Amino acid sequence: MQGGVISPLLANIALHGMEALLMEYAKTIKMREPNGKSASSRFKVSSLTFIRYADDFVVLHRDLNVIQRCRELLSEWLNDMGLEIKPSKTRIAHTLHPELSEDGQAGLDFLGYHTQQFPAGKYRSAKHPSYQQPLGFKTLITPSKDASKNHQLKIKKVIKKHKNSDQALLILELNPIIRGWVNYYSFSDASTTGELTRQDNLTYQKLRAWGRYKCKGNLNKAHKKYWKRIGKRNWVFATREGNANALRLLSHAELGSSSTEYVKVKGEDSPYNGQLVYWSTRLGRSPALPTRKAILLRSQRGICSWCCLRFRERDILEEDHILARALGGKDEYKNLQLLHGHCHDEKTALDLKYIREKELDQYFDDFSKKLNKYDWYWKDDILYIRSNKRRDVH
């Protein structure tokens, strides 16, 4: 969807109106309940699902005609507000049957997730939530193709940036990216569909090129130097200094399957369900969020400025001064950003590094000013001061 010359506030009002509009329309849908009776208003309204996150949204219904009518209604509604639905950014798709999708592809992409249903036998099939009979398909939610590709692009960029760095620096910058991504998809099927292993393989290929470059084309040497066996894992990209404290690259697959660090959400809970949806469609207006955070959340469109991934309801949200107070940053909105708790920790570590460097700079500055008052020389790494310059003049 594309906004023209319109204030973000108005756009937000327009987006909020959409849900009410669709729910009014839903009451007029002609449909029957599974038992053959003509459907009640409540049944009709519950048959239509509208999910919005910032200015991205999805409308779900089993009847294609209803979906097409929704598109018309939303388009008219937004036109009245001076906004339009960009045809290139909307698509009508069936989650199971590709032939019923506008572009012949089953499934839908939303918020970096791809949701698609696949035909499945009696035992692997999902069951009807109320009637418990098999539905003949199962649902898989995975990172969308674009999201997977973007993640690898990000990794590629970091590896390129560290072409001439130490392995440790490279690992330090890659780890939070990997952790954040796996965390975001922790309640999807990324692990079971092999997507996480695929991400590890793609990452390995890039690191291999990095290692080969560092060892002047000698891949064998690179493998010996930069990879090692740790525990049960054979090929761990890790530093060699000291076995116990080797700094190692996190593995997507390992993070995704560790039950202690990430609690998987059970069965029917999808990222589109329940609390997340409630929270996110009311983005920035949650009573649980202090106003300052709410404003930042809205201006960042629900995305953490550090890892560029969306905040989810269970995430810890922390305010951060973009330029640290100790470095002269002010306590005002344009110097504030909202970060995940774990991202904030990393940012703070970096801030402290700068603060220390700055203090050191300041120290040398003061020191050299003082020193300039004297006639001094170095000998064998020892500083000798002859006498006070001023006195020499006399």
Ligand SMILES: [Zn+2]
């Ligand atoms: Zn973050």
